[in-house]
Amino acid sequence: MTGKPFMIAAFAIVAGLMALVPQLGSEYWLGVAFIVAMWIALIQSWSLLSATTGYISLGHAVFYGIGAYVLVVSLDWMPVPYALALSGAAAGLLALVVGLPVLRVKGPYFVILTFGFAELVKNLVMLLETRLGQFSRMIFDAPSLEALYYAMLVLAVIATAIAAWTAQSRFGRGLAAIRENEVAAEAIGVPVTRLKLFAFVASAIIPGIVGGLLVLRTSYFAADQAFDPAVSFTIVTTAIVGGLGRVSGPLLGTLFLVILSELLWARFPQAYMMILGGLLIVFILFVPQGLAGLIRKGLGRA
Amino acid sequence: MFQQLLFAAVVSGALYALVALGLNLVYGSLRLLNIAHGDLVMIGAYVAFWSFTLLGISPVVSLATTTVLCAAFGFLVYVVLLKRQLGSPALAQRLEANSLIIFYGLSVILQNGASLAFSATSRGYQFLDGVHSFGGVSATGSMLLLLGVAAAVTLGALAFLRFHVAGWSLLAVIERKDAAAVVGVNVERVQMISICAGFAIAGVAGVLVSMTQQITPFMGFPFTIAAFVVVIMGGLGNIAAGIAAGFVLGFIETFGVALTSATYRSILIYGIFVGVLLLRPQGLFGKAVQAR
Amino acid sequence: MTFTISRRTFLAAAALAPVTTRLAMAAGAPLRIGYSMCLTGLFAQAAPSQVNAYELWKDQVNAAGGLDIGDGQRRPVEFVSYDDQSNPANAVRIYEKLITQDKVDLLAAPWSTPIHLAIAPVLARHKFPMVGNTAASVKLREVKPGYIWFPTAVIPDKVGEELAAFMARENVKTAAVFANVLPLAQEIKTYLLPALEKNGIKLVANEDFPPDIKDMTTLISGANQSSPDAFIVLSYPSDTFLFATQAKQLNVKAPFVLSLIGPTIQAYQQAFGTGANNMVTVGHWSPNQSKWPRAKPFFDAYLAKYKEAPDALDSVLSFMSMEILAQAVATAGLDKEKLRETIASATFDTINGPVKFDGVQNTATPTSFLQIQDGSLELVWPESIKTRDFRPKTGW
Numbered sequence: 001m002t003g004k005p006f007m008i009a010a011f012a013i014v015a016g017l018m019a020l021v022p023q024l025g026s027e028y029w030l031g032v033a034f035i036v037a038m039w040i041a042l043i044q045s046w047s048l049l050s051a052t053t054g055y056i057s058l059g060h061a062v063f064y065g066i067g068a069y070v071l072v073v074s075l076d077w078m079p080v081p082y083a084l085a086l087s088g089a090a091a092g093l094l095a096l097v098v099g100l101p102v103l104r105v106k107g108p109y110f111v112i113l114t115f116g117f118a119e120l121v122k123n124l125v126m127l128l129e130t131r132l133g134q135f136s137r138m139i140f141d142a143p144s145l146e147a148l149y150y151a152m153l154v155l156a157v158i159a160t161a162i163a164a165w166t167a168q169s170r171f172g173r174g175l176a177a178i179r180e181n182e183v184a185a186e187a188i189g190v191p192v193t194r195l196k197l198f199a200f201v202a203s204a205i206i207p208g209i210v211g212g213l214l215v216l217r218t219s220y221f222a223a224d225q226a227f228d229p230a231v232s233f234t235i236v237t238t239a240i241v242g243g244l245g246r247v248s249g250p251l252l253g254t255l256f257l258v259i260l261s262e263l264l265w266a267r268f269p270q271a272y273m274m275i276l277g278g279l280l281i282v283f284i285l286f287v288p289q290g291l292a293g294l295i296r297k298g299l300g301r302a
Numbered sequence: 303m304f305q306q307l308l309f310a311a312v313v314s315g316a317l318y319a320l321v322a323l324g325l326n327l328v329y330g331s332l333r334l335l336n337i338a339h340g341d342l343v344m345i346g347a348y349v350a351f352w353s354f355t356l357l358g359i360s361p362v363v364s365l366a367t368t369t370v371l372c373a374a375f376g377f378l379v380y381v382v383l384l385k386r387q388l389g390s391p392a393l394a395q396r397l398e399a400n401s402l403i404i405f406y407g408l409s410v411i412l413q414n415g416a417s418l419a420f421s422a423t424s425r426g427y428q429f430l431d432g433v434h435s436f437g438g439v440s441a442t443g444s445m446l447l448l449l450g451v452a453a454a455v456t457l458g459a460l461a462f463l464r465f466h467v468a469g470w471s472l473l474a475v476i477e478r479k480d481a482a483a484v485v486g487v488n489v490e491r492v493q494m495i496s497i498c499a500g501f502a503i504a505g506v507a508g509v510l511v512s513m514t515q516q517i518t519p520f521m522g523f524p525f526t527i528a529a530f531v532v533v534i535m536g537g538l539g540n541i542a543a544g545i546a547a548g549f550v551l552g553f554i555e556t557f558g559v560a561l562t563s564a565t566y567r568s569i570l571i572y573g574i575f576v577g578v579l580l581l582r583p584q585g586l587f588g589k590a591v592q593a594r
Numbered sequence: 595m596t597f598t599i600s601r602r603t604f605l606a607a608a609a610l611a612p613v614t615t616r617l618a619m620a621a622g623a624p625l626r627i628g629y630s631m632c633l634t635g636l637f638a639q640a641a642p643s644q645v646n647a648y649e650l651w652k653d654q655v656n657a658a659g660g661l662d663i664g665d666g667q668r669r670p671v672e673f674v675s676y677d678d679q680s681n682p683a684n685a686v687r688i689y690e691k692l693i694t695q696d697k698v699d700l701l702a703a704p705w706s707t708p709i710h711l712a713i714a715p716v717l718a719r720h721k722f723p724m725v726g727n728t729a730a731s732v733k734l735r736e737v738k739p740g741y742i743w744f745p746t747a748v749i750p751d752k753v754g755e756e757l758a759a760f761m762a763r764e765n766v767k768t769a770a771v772f773a774n775v776l777p778l779a780q781e782i783k784t785y786l787l788p789a790l791e792k793n794g795i796k797l798v799a800n801e802d803f804p805p806d807i808k809d810m811t812t813l814i815s816g817a818n819q820s821s822p823d824a825f826i827v828l829s830y831p832s833d834t835f836l837f838a839t840q841a842k843q844l845n846v847k848a849p850f851v852l853s854l855i856g857p858t859i860q861a862y863q864q865a866f867g868t869g870a871n872n873m874v875t876v877g878h879w880s881p882n883q884s885k886w887p888r889a890k891p892f893f894d895a896y897l898a899k900y901k902e903a904p905d906a907l908d909s910v911l912s913f914m915s916m917e918i919l920a921q922a923v924a925t926a927g928l929d930k931e932k933l934r935e936t937i938a939s940a941t942f943d944t945i946n947g948p949v950k951f952d953g954v955q956n957t958a959t960p961t962s963f964l965q966i967q968d969g970s971l972e973l974v975w976p977e978s979i980k981t982r983d984f985r986p987k988t989g990w
Contacts, residue, residue, distance in 0.1 A: 026694060026695070027690045027694050028687070028690045028691040028694045028695045031686065031687035031690050031691070032687065034687075035683070035684075035687065054399075056399075056402075058402065101580045102580070104580075105579055105580065105583055107399075108335050108398075108401075108402065108538070109534075109538075109579055109583045111335070111402055112335070112402075112530055112534065112579065113576065113579040113580070116530075116531075116572055116575040116576050116579065117572075117576050119527070119568075119572050120569065120572035120573060120575075120576050123568040123569045123572060123804060124569060126775050126804070127565060127566075127569060127775065129775075130565070130775045130780055130802055133784065135776075135777035135778075135780040135781055136707075136708070136731065136733060136777040138711060138733050138736055140736075142715070214683055217683055217686060218682040218683050218686060218708070218712040219711065219712060219714075219715060220682060220708045220711040220712050220733075222708055222776075222777055224636075224776060224805065225636070225682070225708060228636060228680075228681075230635060230636070230679075230681075233406055236403060236406075237403070237406070237407075240400075240403060269633040269634050269676075269677030269679075270414040270415070270417050270418040270633065270634060271414075271418065272634075272677070273410050273411075273413075273414040273634045274410065274411045274414045274415055274418075276407075276410060277406075277407040277408065277409070277410030277411035277414070278407065278411060279407075280403060280404070280406065280407035280410070281383065281404050281407040281408065284397075284400045284403055284404050284407070285383065285387065285397075285404070288396060303815050303816075303819070306811055306815050306844070307811055307812065307815070309811075310809050310811035310812075313809075314808060314809050414634060417633075417634070417638060421642050422633075422638045422639040422640075422641055422642055423639070423642045423643070423861070423902070424639055424831060424859055424861045425861045425864070426835070426861035426862065426864045426865025426866075427864055427865060428864065428865055428866065428867045431839070431842065431866070431867075431869065433842060433843055433845070433990075440843055440844060440845065441843060442839065442842065442843050444839075445843070514835065514836075514839040514865075515832070515835055515836075516831055516832060516835045516856075516859075516861055516862075516865070517861070518639040519638070519639070520638060520639060521832075524806050524808075527806075528808075555808070555809065556809060556811065556812070559809075559812045560812040563801060563802075564772075564801050564802065564803040564804075564807060564810075564812065564813055565775070565801065565802040565803060565804065567803065567804050567806075567807055567808075568804040568805075568806055568807075569804075
């Protein structure tokens with residue numbers, strides 16, 4: 001019952017429903033859907049590297065931030081779609097340039113390295129902006145929320161499709177082999193370095209465009225905010241709650257947390273954050289398969 | 303001016319060494335990356351602030367209360383969250399892989415809990431802020447206390463590892479947990495004591511910094527980062543090298559800024575951090591312990 | 595003594611008055627005022643000073659029988675608020691929710707410049723007027739005038755010019771300038787440096803520093819060698835604390851010492867005691883300005899309710915923004931367009947004196963500077979509103 005056609009149909013229905021959200025005519029729900037699509041796009045991309053290979057990146061805010069920065073800068077020279085493409089390209093290029101040395105580092109070292117790297121880039125951008133005499137930047141005449149939303153939804157769909165394709169491709173099996181045992185994978189001829197680098201670059205591009213879209217939505221850029229490490233942490237948190245290694249995980253994690261926050265944040269913001277922290281601990285310790293795993297188990301029993 | 307810079311480097315170094323020591327103890331014997339480490343610094347700072355403001359208790363006394371409180375909290379975390387998991391090799395491995403995330407959860411809980419309980423308003427109190435001058439160096443009383451306590455704790459830790467039987471057990475657990483168990487070391491006990499000591503040291507650092515810093519629920523994160531930089535420089539789990547690395551970082555920061563410009567301070571620190579991870583993940587001084 | 599008695603009598607009368615009005619006006623359903631606040635995340639420590647001012651305003655309005663909505667009606671007020679986690683994208687969504695889902699009657703401002711700027715288009719799109727408060731940047735002027743206003747007088751170009759003029763008046767000949775790389779500090783510095791030159795003030799040190807700086811020995815000792823008359827430290831709260839500690843340690847002797855953000859926070863004085871004395875900072879309100887009769891009562895009420903002094907910038911601006919809103923509603927009622935016209939054109943009487951907007955900016959409140967004098971915040975510049983003379987800093 002959880003066969004491939006069923007899954008594809010389910011994803012298509014979700015995407016179709018999300019495409020209809022603008023028809024509701026509610027700017028609020030469109031805003032919610034925008035955030036949902038944003039997290040799905042970010043987390044699916046992150047999963048491409050981190051969930052498949054086990055190289056947990058705690059620095060994906062760097063790609064998002066670079067995307068935002070490139071967009072505000074390039075908007076003076078070109079129309080929005082090109083600027084967005086450039087955002088994605090810049091993020092991908094950054095990943096390509098740093099990928100080889102960074103991906104040699106393993107385990108907990110990789111996790112803290114990605115975090116440190118993001119902070120380093122943030123400080124470099126802050127210095128650059130100071131040198132340029134630009135301390136914050138504003139955007140005027142940004143596209144409508146509806147347009148931004150469709151763009152974000154397309155990113156979410158693409159990211160999900162890539163994740164689904166990867167799961168059953170040779171590429172994906174190679175990545176899984178790296179997660180299981182990198183040395184052994186290399187020994188049997190898996191092109192470990194190339195696969196990792198490819199996954200790293202691929203996981204960076206969409207977050208770069210997402211960063212660009214988000215800065216169009218908020219119309220203001222300041223480096224300390226664009227590279228907010230909270231983004232990196234939220235990606236990892238949501239991915240784990242949703243369930244690593246399943247295409248439905250990022251969707252479930254995002255929906256769950258968005259609903260939870262809608263229920264709680266009005267009255268108990270600090271309590272909401274505390275519950276989030278508690279959930280994270282509970283999921284890691286007791287529900288390692290995440291919501292996707294729980295649901296699968298539930299369906300299996302039924 | 304040179305003496306003054308030297309003094310600044312030593313004070314920063316002592317604080318870095320102290321904060322990193324706790325993190326390193328927890329990583330060394332439990333293989334857990336405690337990203338909530340700085341939040342224990344925050345708890346120490348609040349203990350000192352409230353004791354001083356509400357009860358008139360000297361922060362010197364708070365050093366003791368904080369030690370007990372944070373150690374007790376460490377014990378609680380160990381018993382409730384970690385003990386069962388660390389007991390089984392398979393679970394322990396998963397725990398180690400995800401420790402950063404678990405402690406991030408804890409960090410979120412501590413920060414927002416403190417914000418809920420104390421409000422996010424920044425706090426401060428006045429203690430030991432008199433200035434003392436000697437040999438071309440001026441220092442506030444709080445800096446001298448920091449130096450004294452940091453020296454006592456770090457030297458104590460080094461002596462303990464070098465000369466005490468229990469210290470040898472700790473070293474053995476850090477080096478090879480399974481082998482330590484074979485030769486009769488009570489691994490569970492060593493781990494429990496390590497986490498209690500690690501938390502307590504962070505709390506002590508919190509009391510010391512509370513005398514000069516603004517105290518807020520979110521003050522801890524920079525300490526977490528500093529501790530990570532130091533521990534990586536020294537090599538994860540390498541206690542003595544971590545202490546040395548704390549001072550090295552203090553010197554690099556102070557003299558690096560003096561030679562270039564304060565603008566480059568954070569770029570310098572993160573640059574070193576990233577550089578060490580890329581080029582010498584085993585640490586500057588030799589060997590980090592194996593990630594199991 | 596006579597003052598105390600008369601004030602007490604006044605308060606007693608004020609306390610009695612609401613009872614009668616409330617009895618008369620029991621009918622109105624609560625008026626809902628929405629806002630978003632950074633209760634968690636990057637800026638969380640700033641939230642209390644703003645929320646406290648809002649809550650105090652609400653208590654006072656409700657104690658007076660509710661908010662006057664024109665034509666003699668009063669309605670009690672309540673807040674609808676959400677946490678934006680210090681994230682502008684969340685804040686945008688929250689204001690859309692407040693306007694379209696919750697259908698609040700009025701809006702109050704969020705925290706911080708980025709979030710004000712992020713929600714400005716939302717307000718314009720829904721034609722929903724909101725009086726801003728805690729935003730300060732030259733970028734504010736680039737916002738299309740219409741549905742948002744900024745009562746702050748901390749606009750970086752003005753701050754730079756006025757500061758240089760103030761320094762020149764106090765006979766400052768040489769200055770060291772240190773600036774955090776975050777936007778407000780850098781903007782002020784950009785305008786301050788040419789103004790210093792114009793006023794013949796020589797720059798002996800000019801350095802930027804990152805937000806997470808941990809030691810200022812190099813900066814301070816370096817500048818000390820040329821003993822400048824002024825230390826201008828364009829800092830944020832954590833580096834403001836660091837500077838105060840180290841300025842004392844390293845015996846900064848300059849008579850004119852300024853820290854940008856932080857000295858108005860009560861914790862600052864608690865931490866540094868007499869060391870904080872005669873510190874100059876940016877701000878345009880003092881409880882001791884007798885031309886503003888509501889300033890002192892606000893200070894007293896805030897202190898009584900929260901057991902701490904209001905922040906002279908954030909709490910005051912937040913309270914002011916609500917006063918402006920209330921007075922505009924009393925004239926224009928709840929109709930959004932009439933409200934917008936009134937806010938844009940009327941002059942308001944606030945705890946910070948008269949406020950009048952020209953475009954998005956308040957042009958009535960002069961850019962001013964505060965000095966901590968024996969535990970109280972005094973306006974020391976400009977001449978027109980100062981409450982005390984500037985005092986040179988003589989020690990830590």
